[in-house]
Each structure stands twice: as structure tokens, then as C-alpha cells.
Amino acid sequence: MKDTWEDWFQKDERLLWxxxxxxxxxxxxxxxxxxxxxxxxxxxxxFTAGMGMGHIFSLQSIWEFGLGLFLxxxxxxxxxxxxxxxxxxxxxxILKPSRTRYALTNRAGYIATQFxxxxxxxxPIQPDTEVEVQEGRKKTMxxxxxxxxxxxxxxDRQTRxxxxxxxxxGRAVYRLIRAIKxxxxxxxx
Numbered sequence: 594m595k596d597t598w599e600d601w602f603q604k605d606e607r608l609l610w611x612x613x614x615x616x617x618x619x620x621x622x623x624x625x626x627x628x629x630x631x632x633x634x635x636x637x638x639x640f641t642a643g644m645g646m647g648h649i650f651s652l653q654s655i656w657e658f659g660l661g662l663f664l665x666x667x668x669x670x671x672x673x674x675x676x677x678x679x680x681x682x683x684x685x686x687i688l689k690p691s692r693t694r695y696a697l698t699n700r701a702g703y704i705a706t707q708f709x710x711x712x713x714x715x716x717p718i719q720p721d722t723e724v725e726v727q728e729g730r731k732k733t734m735x736x737x738x739x740x741x742x743x744x745x746x747x748x749d750r751q752t753r754x755x756x757x758x759x760x761x762x763g764r765a766v767y768r769l770i771r772a773i774k775x776x777x778x779x780x781x782x
Contacts, residue, residue: 606698614759616690631678638671734763
């Protein structure tokens with residue numbers, strides 16, 4: 594059975610807008626940084642696996658075979674981490690538009706994601722809700738309106754932001770959020 598937005602709404606909630614991230618939005622800086630940092634892991638893992646295979650197939654002694662198995666097994670985590678760092682962020686950017694949906698009601702914002710598991714973030718919109726807007730590339734906009742402030746293990750204050758990322762009709766959605774905060778009656782777009 595497929596969920597609908599209304600399955601998550603409270604009694605007096607009305608759907609005002611629904612959307613998804615615009616396709617083709619890439620975080621080039623993050624992806625390139627992860628790729629550059631992941632290449633040594635991938636290279637070391639492949640080199641170690643190659644050495645292990647060389648020892649396994651040399652058939653010189655049982656010790657050489659054992660060393661080859663050890664090196665091949667030891668290389669697996671490095672290869673997996675390297676692949677995840679080199680390709681993972683690019684794959685996530687490709688899949689995000691098809692795996693993320695947004696909805697805005699007269700009371701809250703909903704962010705539904707389905708990567709490894711299904712997740713629904715419900716962010717209430719109240720008069721004191723913080724709102725941050727970022728203009729994106731290709732006429733997109735990101736609107737953050739959920740801020741989790743916390744202190745990390747080093748004692749530094751951190752903020753985790755939630756909202757509608759890379760949406761095409763961001764200005765209209767931002768106007769809706771401002772009207773909801775002000776307690777005005779709003780119509781769906």
C-alpha cells in the first residue's frame with residue numbers, strides 16, 4: 594500500500610504545495626573533495642588486493658597462499674570505503690530527486706525520503722520558526738525552516754538544517770511559509 598500525504602496529516606491540515614528537488618543539481622565541491630580523498634583508499638585497496646592475488650596464484654608455498662588470502666581480505670574494507678567515497682556522493686545526487694518528496698500544509702512541512710529505508714520528517718511551522726533561504730543554481734531555491742541546534746563532543750555548537758532543497762518554485766513556497774508564520778489564510782499553489 595502506498596502512503597499519501599493525507600495519511601500523515603492532522604485533522605485540520607490542508608495540502609498547499611508538493612514538490613521534489615530539481616534534477617541535475619550537483620554539489621560539485623563536496624563530490625570532488627570526497628572523490629579526491631577516496632582515491633588513495635581505493636588505490637591502496639586495489640594495490641593490496643593485487644598483491645594478495647599475486648601471492649595466491651604464485652603457488653610457491655602454503656605460506657604464500659595464506660599471505661595472499663590475508664592481503665586480499667585486508668584490502669576489502671579499503672576498496673569498499675574508496676568506492677563509497679569516490680562514487681557515493683555522485684550516486685546520491687543522482688538518486689535524490691527520485692527518492693525525495695516535499696509537502697507543505699497550513700501547519701507543517703513534510704520531507705519524505707526513501708534511500709535505504711523510508712523516512713518522514715515533519716517540521717511544524719509556527720510564528721517563531723526560523724527560515725533561511727539560499728538561492729541555487731539553475732533558478733532553484735533552498736528553504737530551511739527546521740534547525741536542530743546541538744553541542745558536539747568537542748563542546749562546539751552545531752546546527753543541522755532541514756527544509757526543501759533545490760526546488761524550482763521556491764519564491765512561491767517561501768511566500769506560503771511566511772504567510773503560515775503570520776497566521777494568514779493561504780490558498781494552495
